[in-house]
Amino acid sequence: MLSEFVKIAGASIRESAALLRLNLLNERGMRVIPLGEELAPAAGRLLLSHPDVPIADALIASLVKIGEAEYVITDDSHYQDMKVRTKWV
Numbered sequence: 001m002l003s004e005f006v007k008i009a010g011a012s013i014r015e016s017a018a019l020l021r022l023n024l025l026n027e028r029g030m031r032v033i034p035l036g037e038e039l040a041p042a043a044g045r046l047l048l049s050h051p052d053v054p055i056a057d058a059l060i061a062s063l064v065k066i067g068e069a070e071y072v073i074t075d076d077s078h079y080q081d082m083k084v085r086t087k088w089v
Helices: 002-013 015-027 039-049 055-065
Strands: none
Touching (some): 039 055
């Protein structure tokens, strides 16, 4: 969901600054995980119990739920509502 990060961050800090932040996160060990077949049903289950959560966020949260990620880097409170571990940098 790097595209969503660039969209949201780029709107407030400009595209070049958003891309710079992505590069910094990569240098610090951020892992980019490809979408897989197990992810869609996991996201669908989350959306059944959290229908107001955007699909992209449900996909991201599902990575933690299926064990592909330890946490989500975010300050969005709905991840905590979905019982997903978060960090903010």
